[in-house]
Amino acid sequence: MSLQRRSSRNACVIRVYGSTACRKAARSKSAFLDRGKPSGYTAAVGSDGAVGTTTMRDRRHGEAIRYIDLFCGIGGFRLAAEQVFSKYKLPATCVFSSDIDPRAREAYKANFGDEPAGDITQIHEDEIPDHDILFAGFPCQPFSIIGNGKGFNDIRGTLFFDIARILAAKQPDGFILENVKQLIGHDKGKTLEKILRVLREELGYAVHYRTLNALDYGLPQKRERVIIVGFRGPAAFEFPPKQKSFAPLSKILERNVAEKYYASEYIRNKRRAKHTPSARPSIWHENKAGHISSYSFSCALRAGASYNYLLVNGERRLTPREMLRLQGFPDTFKIVGSESQARRQAGNAVPVNVVRAVFESFLPALLNGRRTRK
Known part of the structure; x- marks a missing residue:
């Protein structure tokens, strides 16, 4: 089996070739879709040997799922x-991407082969x-300044x-949106209420x-x-169950870290006087008042966090690679730009593991739901 990835501007197609690969892919896809109810999706193999997606937009067998x-x-x-x-051998095409930050666009291009468009408002x-699926991790903004209009106004x-x-x-056919947890209570819940009303009542999605x-x-x-996930019609979707454990910090932390990441001996001794290091690697959090707490995990990474916010055993700050690992990015992911830019990008990123778990529940619900609505 060979896995080929073809890249162009705003396009990335994953296809699996070879008859043996196709048979395995069909079995893998069938098992994957069985996770969603109702069932009824039939995998198809196109003439070029690619596994098809027969439910999306009623297109011909073998065409890729399109997403933005x-x-x-x-x-x-x-x-x-x-x-x-890739896991389920489903052909897929990213047909459009967009971000206002030129440095983030450079990193995206370095890792995926195509450069996103700029400001989506323009x-x-x-x-x-x-496209068949829309992804968006959008900023939380106050809606109250606009007034009490209805719908798009x-x-x-x-x-x-x-x-x-x-x-x-x-x-x-569906979407997945991501936002900070504060969205739930933002403007006394009015912001989320308006978002859900537009998605459900104005746009007709099951959310x-x-x-x-x-x-x-x-x-x-x-x-x-x-x-927030949505489907253009009823879909048997459930959010993924929680895992029993998380990776230890020892798998996140780098060895042989450069001296520039370490605090001075004076600062380290001052911190140790306030807090006793644990035997295992831990992340120390020092607030503005100087109080230190330590955990076997990191609190949420923030793009603008100070050097004191995330400390490894009170001795040093996290490296950009460690920050990316905390977000679920593999070591093959290329770091582009200055260190401050890389830290900001990691702090702004979505946690890959969370999105992946949601998408594994979302996709079979989407495909099976589309099939039953034909």
Whole structure:
């Protein structure tokens, strides 16, 4: 079996070739889709040997699932999606990506082969290719300043409006959105209420949401995020169950770390006087008042965190590679730009393990739901 990846601007296609690979892929896909109910999806193999997706948009057998990646950052959503598509031998195409940060776009291009478009607010929805799935990790913004209008007038001027206008124009079969946990109580719950109302009543999606913690999906980082998923019609979707444990910090921390990451001996002694190191690797958190707590995991990475925020046994700050590992990025992921840029990008990224777990539950529900609506 050979796995080929073809890249072009805003396109990445994964296909599996060879008759043996196709038979294995069909069995793998069948088992994968059996996870979702109702059943009824039949895997198909195209004439070129690629595993087909017969349920999406009624296209011909063998065509790839198309998705877009909005507010993509360095590509956490895309990485998770590619891992799932590759695991189950599903052909998939990223047909569009976008981010306002030019440095993040450079990192995305270095790792995925195509450069995202820029500011989504400046891109008309007609310029965006048709797609089956929309991914977006959008910023949390106050909606109360807009007033008490209804529908799209109630969200105009926010970045969620750009998601909504694209959903309205392109009508993909499903979407996954990610936001900070504060979205739940933001503006006394009015922000989330308006988002859900637009998605359900204005756009007609069946919507599910939940706050998930990266700690529950294998990462030693307490990072809680609101995940919102939607389907264009009924779908038997359930959020993924929690895992029993997370990876130890020893698998995250690098060896032979450069001296520049270490605090001075004076600072280290001062910290040790306040807090006793544990026998195992731990992350120390020092607040503005100087109080130190230590854990076997990291608190949520933040793009603008000070050097004192994340400390390894009180001695040094985390390296960019360690920060990426805490977010679920493999060591093959290329770090692009300055160290401060890399730290910011890691802090802004979505936790890959969380998105991957959600997508593994989302995809069979989407495919089977589409099949039963024919």
